[in-house]
Amino acid sequence: MTRKKAVIVCPGRGTYNAAELGYLTRHHGDKADFIAMLDALREAEGQTPVSALDGAERFSLARHTSSQNASLLIFACAIADFMAIDREQYEPVAVTGNSMGWYLALTAGGTLSHEEGARLVNTMGTLMQAEGRGGQMVYPVVDDDWQPDAAKQALIDRLIAENDNVHQSIRLGGISVLAADEAGLKLLERELPASDRYPMRLANHAAFHSPLLSHVPPLAQEKLGAEMFARPAMPLIDGKANQWSPWSTDTDALHGYTLGAQIDTPYDFSKAIEVAAKEYAPDVFILLGPGTTMGAPVAQELIRHRWRGLTGKGAFKTRQGSDPLVLSMGMEDQRKLVVQ
Known part of the structure; x- marks a missing residue:
């Protein structure tokens, strides 16, 4: 069977909401070791474990969407989803993400181990809780x-x-x-x-x-050194639509971008999707969960470039009904087409 080429898209903040409560429990009961590693990291910092956040009886806007809680919770869901993709059906050829999703892309793409990716995400989430402005x-x-x-x-x-x-x-x-x-x-x-x-x-x-966070990069770079970064296992597309190759990436430069310009200059997710479509010619875009909010932005950018003949919202929905170009793992019917 010929595998479909897939560009992987990682979600940013704001994607774990009331409908996503219990996402880890529902979909990833087989990843106990991964979740235990994340819980141990949180407990070492005196923070609520991700399993407890996900397993809460009720969703709390204040609790579940705060930077220091939402960041690693979304990381857990997204990376677990990436692990669940059926590699016999799909070949990931590149990975990108929106905003915080860049940190997840670094992990899915192999630049950071699961442990290092979790540490980066949790550190940045905690730092933004303390230092965020505007x-x-x-x-x-x-x-x-x-x-x-x-x-x-x-x-x-x-x-x-x-x-x-x-x-x-x-x-x-x-x-x-x-x-x-x-x-x-x-x-x-x-x-x-x-x-x-x-x-x-x-x-x-x-x-x-934005420049309102120009004070954050020095704080982040002090906490997270370049030694944790390795060359990616597959191409990464960042928030300026630059490509980081497995064969030529300068890991010091990648660290400098991630904890520098990525924080306090505009993030061009639209351009990243354009580059992904034009440079890698994927058969599908696979959107990791949690949530379903990334589907429309990806589709809108593909429509803007008339990718695969898409001319508008109606054309996109028609195509999705017969031969989907965008598969969102946060949607149960599309998830079934992606997982093992």
Whole structure:
């Protein structure tokens, strides 16, 4: 049987919500050693184990979405999902991720061991809990058919240009993620036309990928040395759409980007997906769980480039019903197509 080539996409913060409570228990009861390693790391830091967070009786927005709890919980779900992909059906050819998902991509891609990846994620989650400033707001820049909306994009560009406290944080397919201080967030709420649930602040999120966090890289580099980084086992695509090859990666440079520009400059997830599609020509994109929020941004970027003939939301949904191009492991029907 010919294996399908797959680009792996790792999720960022905000993907473990009430619907995901119990994700590890439901899907990964066979990975006791992996989960025990994560729990031991948390317990050594005096923190709630991931198994206890996942096994809580009720979901708590304050508890489950805080930086120091959500980060390793999402890591646990995503890396366990990566381990569960059926390698007889799918050949991972490259890996990328959104925002915090870059740390997960480093682990899935073999640059960091499971233990080192967990340490990096938990350290950064704890550091951001203590040192995070400002917040993030999301706003769509596509229409109902997932086509680019030039007027919305122009408005956002103007607000960024005219206000020093408003920054582009993430280009996320059809969503623009903006970073700002409190005054900037209030300005965005006034200036961006309201529709549906937008503009929407992200709960418990700092102003990631913006100058508001320029104080964090030195703190992170002091805690996490370059010696933990190795050359990846497969190509990585970062938040500037640069490719890190198994054959030529400078691990000091990779460490410098991960704990430097990745923290305080814009993250271009859209460009990373474009590069993944054009450079690796995958048969499918496999989106690791938890959650299902990454499907639309990936699809919107593929539509923008007319990848595999996709012309809009309707065309994408039709294709998904017959021969899916995007497989989200957070969706039960698509998960069944991916796991062993």
